[in-house]
Amino acid sequence: MSRPFALVPAQANPWAGEVVDLESLHADATDAILGAVARLRDLGRGEDRDAARPAPLFVLGTAGIGKTHLFARLRRKLGPRAVLVLVRPLVGSEITPRFLLGQILEQLGRESYGVRQIDALAAAILAVAEGENPQFPRGYLDFLHSLPEPQRATLVEDVIEHLIERQPDLDEPFLRRLLGVPFMKPLARAAALAWLGGRELDEPQALRIGVREALSDDSVARGLRTLAVAAAPAAPLLVVFDQLENLVDAEGHRVRAYGNLVAELVDVVRDVVIVQMALDSEWQSGILPALSLSQRERIAGRRHLLGLPRPDQLRELLDLWIRELPARPAPFPWPFSAAALERVCSAPGMTPRRLLIDLERALEGGAADDELATTAPVESAEDLAAAESDILAAEWEQALARARADIDAMAELDQGPEPALIVDGVASLVSLLDGLRVLKSSGPDLVVLERGRARVSLVLVHHPAPRSVASACKRIAGLKGPVLAMREAWRELKPTWVATKAEWDKARARPDLDWHWLGREDAVRLLALGSLAKDATSQDVSGPDARPLRPERVAAWVRQRLRPDEWEVAAALLGKVAAEVLVAPVERSKPAGAASSAGPLRLLDTLGVASIDRLLRDLAREGTPTTRAQLIATLRAAGDSVRFYGDGVVWSTRRAGR
Amino acid sequence: MPKRTSPQEPKLPVDLDWPSAVARVRLEAHARRAIAQKDLTALGIPKPLHTEAIARLGAEGLEVTPKGGLRVPLRQQIAHAVRDRGSVAVAGLGKVVAGATGAEAKKVALALVGEARLRLVRRGKVDAVTIPEAAVLDDAELRSLARASKALAAQCDNALKQRTLGKTLLRDDVRELLLDVVVRASGSPPPKRDLAADALAAVRRSTRPDLGIAFVPDIVRALAPPHATSAVHAALLDLARTGRVELRPESGLGRLTAEDRALCPVTSDVPLSWARSLEPAP
Numbered sequence: 001m002s003r004p005f006a007l008v009p010a011q012a013n014p015w016a017g018e019v020v021d022l023e024s025l026h027a028d029a030t031d032a033i034l035g036a037v038a039r040l041r042d043l044g045r046g047e048d049r050d051a052a053r054p055a056p057l058f059v060l061g062t063a064g065i066g067k068t069h070l071f072a073r074l075r076r077k078l079g080p081r082a083v084l085v086l087v088r089p090l091v092g093s094e095i096t097p098r099f100l101l102g103q104i105l106e107q108l109g110r111e112s113y114g115v116r117q118i119d120a121l122a123a124a125i126l127a128v129a130e131g132e133n134p135q136f137p138r139g140y141l142d143f144l145h146s147l148p149e150p151q152r153a154t155l156v157e158d159v160i161e162h163l164i165e166r167q168p169d170l171d172e173p174f175l176r177r178l179l180g181v182p183f184m185k186p187l188a189r190a191a192a193l194a195w196l197g198g199r200e201l202d203e204p205q206a207l208r209i210g211v212r213e214a215l216s217d218d219s220v221a222r223g224l225r226t227l228a229v230a231a232a233p234a235a236p237l238l239v240v241f242d243q244l245e246n247l248v249d250a251e252g253h254r255v256r257a258y259g260n261l262v263a264e265l266v267d268v269v270r271d272v273v274i275v276q277m278a279l280d281s282e283w284q285s286g287i288l289p290a291l292s293l294s295q296r297e298r299i300a301g302r303r304h305l306l307g308l309p310r311p312d313q314l315r316e317l318l319d320l321w322i323r324e325l326p327a328r329p330a331p332f333p334w335p336f337s338a339a340a341l342e343r344v345c346s347a348p349g350m351t352p353r354r355l356l357i358d359l360e361r362a363l364e365g366g367a368a369d370d371e372l373a374t375t376a377p378v379e380s381a382e383d384l385a386a387a388e389s390d391i392l393a394a395e396w397e398q399a400l401a402r403a404r405a406d407i408d409a410m411a412e413l414d415q416g417p418e419p420a421l422i423v424d425g426v427a428s429l430v431s432l433l434d435g436l437r438v439l440k441s442s443g444p445d446l447v448v449l450e451r452g453r454a455r456v457s458l459v460l461v462h463h464p465a466p467r468s469v470a471s472a473c474k475r476i477a478g479l480k481g482p483v484l485a486m487r488e489a490w491r492e493l494k495p496t497w498v499a500t501k502a503e504w505d506k507a508r509a510r511p512d513l514d515w516h517w518l519g520r521e522d523a524v525r526l527l528a529l530g531s532l533a534k535d536a537t538s539q540d541v542s543g544p545d546a547r548p549l550r551p552e553r554v555a556a557w558v559r560q561r562l563r564p565d566e567w568e569v570a571a572a573l574l575g576k577v578a579a580e581v582l583v584a585p586v587e588r589s590k591p592a593g594a595a596s597s598a599g600p601l602r603l604l605d606t607l608g609v610a611s612i613d614r615l616l617r618d619l620a621r622e623g624t625p626t627t628r629a630q631l632i633a634t635l636r637a638a639g640d641s642v643r644f645y646g647d648g649v650v651w652s653t654r655r656a657g658r
Numbered sequence: 659m660p661k662r663t664s665p666q667e668p669k670l671p672v673d674l675d676w677p678s679a680v681a682r683v684r685l686e687a688h689a690r691r692a693i694a695q696k697d698l699t700a701l702g703i704p705k706p707l708h709t710e711a712i713a714r715l716g717a718e719g720l721e722v723t724p725k726g727g728l729r730v731p732l733r734q735q736i737a738h739a740v741r742d743r744g745s746v747a748v749a750g751l752g753k754v755v756a757g758a759t760g761a762e763a764k765k766v767a768l769a770l771v772g773e774a775r776l777r778l779v780r781r782g783k784v785d786a787v788t789i790p791e792a793a794v795l796d797d798a799e800l801r802s803l804a805r806a807s808k809a810l811a812a813q814c815d816n817a818l819k820q821r822t823l824g825k826t827l828l829r830d831d832v833r834e835l836l837l838d839v840v841v842r843a844s845g846s847p848p849p850k851r852d853l854a855a856d857a858l859a860a861v862r863r864s865t866r867p868d869l870g871i872a873f874v875p876d877i878v879r880a881l882a883p884p885h886a887t888s889a890v891h892a893a894l895l896d897l898a899r900t901g902r903v904e905l906r907p908e909s910g911l912g913r914l915t916a917e918d919r920a921l922c923p924v925t926s927d928v929p930l931s932w933a934r935s936l937e938p939a940p
Contacts, residue, residue, distance in 0.1 A: 039689070047700075048694075048697070051690065052690070052691075052756055060869070060870075062906045062907055062908075062909040062932070063907070063909035064909075279909050280869060280871060280906070280909075280932065281908070281909060281913060281931075281932065282909075282913075283869070284866060284868060284869045285913050286913075288868055293747050293750075293781065293782060293783075293784055293786075294747075294750070297743070297746065297747060297750045297753065297754070300743055300744070300868070301742070301743070302742045302743075303742060303743070303744070303868075303869075303870060305869070305870045305871065305934070307904060307934070307936075308904050308906060310901065311901075346899055347925060347926075348895055348898040348899065348905040348923075348925055348930055349898075349905050349906060349907040349925055349928060349930045351907065354907075354926075539909050545926070545927075546926075547926075547927070547928060548909065550912075
């Protein structure tokens with residue numbers, strides 16, 4: 001069973017362009033958040049730097065009540081008047097200020113309603129400082145672009161000086177690069193975004209923007225504050241922590257680390273609106289008890305419990321959704337009868353998600369009689385199992401697509417995927433493998449696994465800069481016991497990294513070191529698995545009967561259908577790699593010369609979807625460079641097996657149909 | 659944010675529009691909870707008129723702070739903070755109010771406790787104040803819990819000393835020792851009322867201040883016996899259908915024990931394990 005009526009996804013997309021929204025639902029929480037943003041904007045424009053900032057808000061609700069949907073609504077209502085960031089907690093390690101900063105900058109790089117958030121933010125900051133209206137950042141940005149470069153540079157410099165004068169503790173180099181991003185060339189912009197996000201750069205990128213090294217931990221904290229303070233008068237930073245129930249573990253370390261992070265945001269960064277969203281029962285039973293009282297008082301500010309929709313609101317929601325249908329053979333309450341509508345709208349415990357799935361069932365069944373839409377239809381256990389499997393397969397494909405897009409986006413910045421999210425994926429994968437468990441995780445630099453009776457140290461060598469890779473190799477050389485070191489296969493050690501290679505050779509001289517080149521598909525699967533596991537924990541994966549699927553059921557499906565024990569990375573984690581793989585797959589020599597048509601098509605089949613630029617780069621790395629014109633011609637000649645999105649992105653239909 | 663020019667003192671008006679000025683200051687004071695005297699200038703009240711403005715606003719109910727500014731009455735601020743947060747540590751009261759020191763806030767909070775407008779509770783290692791209708795232990799229950807905790811601690815120590823044999827405690831025994839003390843209604847049975855009214859009252863009494871909702875098994879245990887569990891369920895469902903109570907589906911991660919699940923009404927195979935009163939308390 002698929003979901004033929006899937007006009008409105010059961011799991012809200014926080015970045016959706018269009019949202020079907022019932023304004024009266026969760027109006028209190030919405031108004032409180034909008035009020036906090038407005039208040040922070042006023043405080044940011046005022047002179048009193050010591051006035052109390054809006055306290056963190058926490059938004060609690062049962063599964064399917066509309067917490068994530070609230071984020072999409074806030075985006076629509078605030079537009080460019082705030083910078084919205086959605087952060088999901090880490091499950092493989094403790095959340096840190098650096099991770100938060102990385103997430104903020106990554107999302108600043110996204111487009112929201114036609115404008116890249118970082119461009120809108122910088123333009124708004126400059127506009128406010130110049131006494132202009134910040135509500136139309138695109139217009140002001142166009143004006144700034146039209147200025148001769150020296151004049152624009154002077155304007156920006158004056159603004160920086162003014163902001164520092166108002167708030168001397170701001171980080172000037174950070175601020176300078178933040179405000180300069182909209183005017184940088186693409187490569188410099190990519191480097192700047194990565195550096196501002198706390199990431200390390202390789203040498204060419206670092207030279208491009210004139211930095212020597214990544215932000216230190218202290219500089220990360222100052223960077224967060226600088227960003228928040230600069231943004232506050234123009235487009236305040238609104239950080240939404242979603243799915244916080246994923247923090248809950250037996251020892252409470254992750255919850256306390258989160259508590260420390262938010263306490264730091266409250267005490268040090270200050271100029272940020274914090275919204276925390278969680279399942280109500282998990283907040284009560286799993287999160288609050290693990291926090292110290294001082295943490296609780298900082299983070300547990302104003303509580304908003306999302307209420308279930310009233311019967312009249314349920315009717316309105318149905319009406320809104322039904323209007324999205326292309327054809328309606330009868331007036332509302334079609335596809336329900338009057339009696340069925342009454343029963344649906346007065347059923348206790350009715351969440352928007354459950355209502356949506358009841359509507360879908362009514363549409364599929366064509367039922368307009370008094371058969372209850374809210375009771376489970378009579379289906380065999382086999383049918384239900386098949387329907388559940390179909391739903392999970394669709395969720396998995398979506399998670400894979402998002403993961404591929406993330407990896408591709410980071411590759412555009414010459415960066416690997418966020419290492420903490422790879423660790424999340426590893427943690428989720430380990431939980432599915434027999435004979436393996438995570439004992440302790442300090443993040444990508446060290447995860448201690450228990451493999452049978454042995455302890456194995458897993459190290460992600462994710463760094464872009466050769467010096468850092470060398471340092472990581474030195475650390476590996478000094479670790480006790482068996483070690484598994486991993487690096488992304490598409491980020492091989494460059495031939496010019498002579499000193500780094502020397503350290504690498506020393507490290508792999510250890511008899512108990514396994515080195516694993518993480519393939520792109522495995523990296524995609526790890527990211528997707530981490531994401532799916534979090535959704536399952538947050539009860540955001542629903543079965544055909546609208547009930548959330550328990551995480552154990554999702555895990556059982558993953559084991560059975562996806563066979564994660566057969567993934568290469570699983571074999572590496574289990575120590576089943578037969579021989580040490582020293583050479584990254586892409587380093588293997590390929591015949592030189594123009595790419596045959598097999599090359600690009602094979603590559604696209606592997607990737608599924610990719611940009612033209614990405615294909616050109618990968619083909620060059622493989623030793624089969626080609627020109628853009630030739631590549632496009634090859635792809636077009638492949639007929640229906642390749643589809644174009646615009647001029648820059650292509651998609652393999654052969655892979656999609658697998 | 660104004661352009662980067664020097665701020666200018668507004669000209670002294672011949673006649674200040676007092677009602678508008680006072681309204682403006684009142685709004686700002688309520689929005690910020692406290693304003694300093696120097697802020698009055700930015701709000702359009704010339705310096706020579708600050709004293710009069712403060713006197714007028716003081717007469718309207720705002721409090722004058724020790725530093726000569728204005729604040730929303732401390733009693734009100736503390737009551738709101740406690741309602742929003744569920745509870746506030748006494749030592750942390752200074753951080754949740756504006757225009758007052760921690761010592762001032764503590765004094766007012768304890769006065770509110772004395773007036774039964776707040777409750778003083780011990781949470782972990784600190785004292786805290788919470789809402790008066792918080793579900794708390796009465797004196798007899800507190801003493802019972804102290805005795806039960808002592809007995810339970812001794813049992814735990816005993817079991818933990820024999821880990822090789824995996825000695826442990828029965829969940830039901832622990833529940834009997836602890837949870838019955840916590841959830842059983844104290845004192846004499848309430849006067850006879852209809853079950854719907856009892857159920858609504860039980861929802862309010864069982865509401866957890868940190869969360870704003872009540873755990874349905876707590877409500878059912880409070881009422882059954884003497885009522886049958888099924889009757890309590892019917893009463894709750896009826897209250898939900900008439901819009902007086904909201905019943906919320908369970909969405910915890912394996913937190914509902916089989917025993918608690920049996921105490922929840924179920925709809926479409928989903929236990930409704932949390933409840934919220936939709937009516938203001940009488």
